[in-house]
Amino acid sequence: MAPTTTTASAPAPASALVRHRPVIARGVTDLGHTSYRLDCSCGTTSKEHSARRLAEWDLGEHVATLPKVPAGQQCRDAKRHDRRHWEPCTLCAGQASLFDLGAEVTA
Structure with a gap:
């Protein structure tokens, strides 16, 4: 039986080694209003929005910038x-x- 060889795939770029787990976080402003913002495990955060849809848009833009x-x-x-x-x-x-x-x- 002949030995088998496998080829390793190309290493992932450094930006892909960071784990991205974006979530929409809900909070409360100083005035008691509900606010939403993007929080990602890579450290990216967006500004606070009064509408969840705006924070979801930030999330979509963040994911679109990933390689x-x-x-x-x-x-x-x-x-x-x-x-x-x-x-x-x-x-x-x-x-x-x-x-x-x-x-x-x-x-």
């Missing part, structure tokens, strides 16, 4: 692997697609 994940590093089972679409998956990285018929093996 795109290469196709080979995208997660195929995001719920099980606890990944978001903007995060590379170390479990799925470099795995050939199950239905990738382009790479045919000839014997």
Whole structure:
């Protein structure tokens, strides 16, 4: 039996190594009004808004600025692997697609 070799996928960029888990936080202003703002685990926060929709817009803009994940590093089972679409998956990285018929093996 011949030994098998695997190729490692390209390392993720430094910005992808920071885990982004944005949430909309609800708070109360000094005057007692409800306020909403974006809080992300990377340290990004937005200014306080009186409408949740404005904070959701900030969240969408934050996620849109994140680098795109290469196709080979995208997660195929995001719920099980606890990944978001903007995060590379170390479990799925470099795995050939199950239905990738382009790479045919000839014997």
